[in-house]
Amino acid sequence: MAVQVGQPAPDFALTGVKDGEFVDVKLSDYRGTWVVLFFYPLDFTFVCPTEIQGYAKHNSEFEDLGAVVFGASTDSEHSHKAWIERDFGGSLPFPLLSDMRREAADAYGVLLPEGIALRGTFIIDPEGTLKYAVMHDNNIGRNTEETLRVLQALQTGELCPVDWRPGQATLS
Numbered sequence: 603m604a605v606q607v608g609q610p611a612p613d614f615a616l617t618g619v620k621d622g623e624f625v626d627v628k629l630s631d632y633r634g635t636w637v638v639l640f641f642y643p644l645d646f647t648f649v650c651p652t653e654i655q656g657y658a659k660h661n662s663e664f665e666d667l668g669a670v671v672f673g674a675s676t677d678s679e680h681s682h683k684a685w686i687e688r689d690f691g692g693s694l695p696f697p698l699l700s701d702m703r704r705e706a707a708d709a710y711g712v713l714l715p716e717g718i719a720l721r722g723t724f725i726i727d728p729e730g731t732l733k734y735a736v737m738h739d740n741n742i743g744r745n746t747e748e749t750l751r752v753l754q755a756l757q758t759g760e761l762c763p764v765d766w767r768p769g770q771a772t773l774s
Contacts, residue, residue: 604711612709618697
C-alpha cells in the first residue's frame with residue numbers, strides 16, 4: 603500500500619539532472635526542509651513540459667518559503683538531460699529525478715501498470731512527514747499556484763478554510 607498523508611514519506615535515493623550535471627538526491631538529506639515532489643509520466647511529451655515550466659517559473663517562490671522542488675519520472679537521467687537541453691535551454695532551477703526502478707513511484711502510489719507515473723504532487727514537511735498528496739489523470743496539467751497556496755497553508759500550522767490565501771484569517 604502506498605504512503606498516506608500523516609505518515610513518514612518514503613525515502614528515496616535517485617539520480618537526476620540539474621544544471622546539465624548528474625546529481626544524486628536522497629530525500630533524507632532534506633530533513634529540516636519542506637520538499638515538493640512531483641511525478642510526471644514521461645519526458646518528450648505534451649503536457650509534462652508545461653508543468654515543468656510552471657514549477658520553474660515559481661521556483662523562487664518555493665525557495666522563499668524554504669522549500670525545494672524535485673520532479674521525477676520513470677525516464678532515465680540521460681533522457682532527462684537530453685530533454686532539458688532540447689526543451690529547457692540546458693537547465694532548470696530544480697533537478698529532474700530518474701526513477702527507472704519505479705520504486706519511488708510505487709511507494710508514493712503513482713505507478714501505473716504500464717510502468718509510467720501518474721501526475722502526483724506531494725508536500726513533505728521538515729520532519730519527513732507527508733502532509734499533502736494529490737494525483738490525477740495524465741491528460742491534465744496541475745496548478746503550481748495551488749501547490750504554493752497549499753504549502754503556505756501548511757506552513758501556518760493552523761486551520762485554513764476553503765479558498766484560504768496568505769494574509770487571510772485562519773480558523774485557529
